[in-house]
Amino acid sequence: MKTRERIIQASKELFNEQGERNVTTNHIASHLGISPGNLYYHFKNKQQIIFDIYLTYEKQVDEQLQMPDDRPLTINDKLIYLQAIFKGLWDYRFLHRDLQYLLEINEELHKRYNDFFKRCLSRVQSIYMGLRDSGIIDASDKEVRALALNTWILVTSWFGFMHTNLLIEEGQEESLELLHAGIYQIFALESPYLNEEYREPVSQMVSSLGKSLEQIMVLT
Amino acid sequence: MKTRERIIQASKELFNEQGERNVTTNHIASHLGISPGNLYYHFKNKQQIIFDIYLTYEKQVDEQLQMPDDRPLTINDKLIYLQAIFKGLWDYRFLHRDLQYLLEINEELHKRYNDFFKRCLSRVQSIYMGLRDSGIIDASDKEVRALALNTWILVTSWFGFMHTNLLIEEGQEESLELLHAGIYQIFALESPYLNEEYREPVSQMVSSLGKSLEQIMVLT
DNA sequence: TCATTATTAGAGTGATTACTCTAAAGGTCA
């Protein structure tokens, strides 16, 4: 792998594990066994590394939120959306963790993120409207808009919430379990709008994923 | 006001306005026109200032979430809860903004916050159960628990969301408007569980508060 | 009044950090 690419990869991992604030450019360089000079040959500053990581994140989410244009949405589609989005959030969790600061110090990133947010919100709304067209949920346009926004906030805040409110160590096993708990919470958000005939199958599907947060919290 | 109290006040304001990361102890001291030595005479370090601010926040929320033990809950109670909580969140918004980092560097704070969270979640559940006892909402225990958790996450993430996704300046007018939009979103969260006869009055009450986020976002 | 304690000023310090500069090494191609 090219040095530039290695820097992006390593930075992403270190930022995720330790938080952007705790990872210096010298840390990144020494983690890769390269010199600070080399790092700054490839990136003009730390912000640019972050910006480049963000671009890969944005691209990934944009692809994940595509709607199938040839067929109606199913409840399984919804599950796949959520799993993909939560996985992406996990892989780039430092972004949402330090978002306020990162946007504050980089206006270009802030603008770009704002456009991204609007696009995402619109997509989430479309997904819920797609589910309505498929007869899976029943909600007014106004309800769909409020639901989409609440979904967005909940999803993007999920790992932050987990980290602050439960004593989480960085372990694959646990993170996966808590990811499922996040999906569970999102389904709880939309479940009141589910049409009668879909309640049981959706409930089955969600509970087969893993533990709910409720179940996890009893244990901790 | 005593110097110690002035330090707490000024720190809280500066942290809120600029973020804890951007406010140094020297900033705080010079903002108050006192020497760094003086500041460190009253507090052994920056963490202790934060901890003391946190304690006032915790105390305030604990008081706000008391249930009336002599009468059933009304929809107006719910509104008052939300207004108080959102106001408190605004007054201490730096805490939730930098929560992950702040808990990470101070184990005592982390433990204390964890207890606080559990207590709050339990209170929010009680409030929803109180509303159920009053015949205002209709939801199973399981639904109430999921609803309470989603409410908590949404509320504590609200100002962070606002700051990152809308281009907000620090102005009283705007902040108040966005506070109302937050209340609007929370009511959207619980509205599916409202009993038929309360839908109209609640909807009236909420819309009389101010603009929804939807209305605000069109303008920006 | 005077001794004692509480409060304050302000210069200073060691550690950290983002980033720079120069020169060397490696690769490419005529």
Added chain:
DNA sequence: TGACCTTTAGAGTAATCACTCTAATAATGA
């Protein structure tokens, strides 16, 4: 081979920050 461009090393630097130290001043109380 040798000219030229790309990549790398690594010492260094200016700025910043949390915090310390000493001595002066104010408050308190016998």
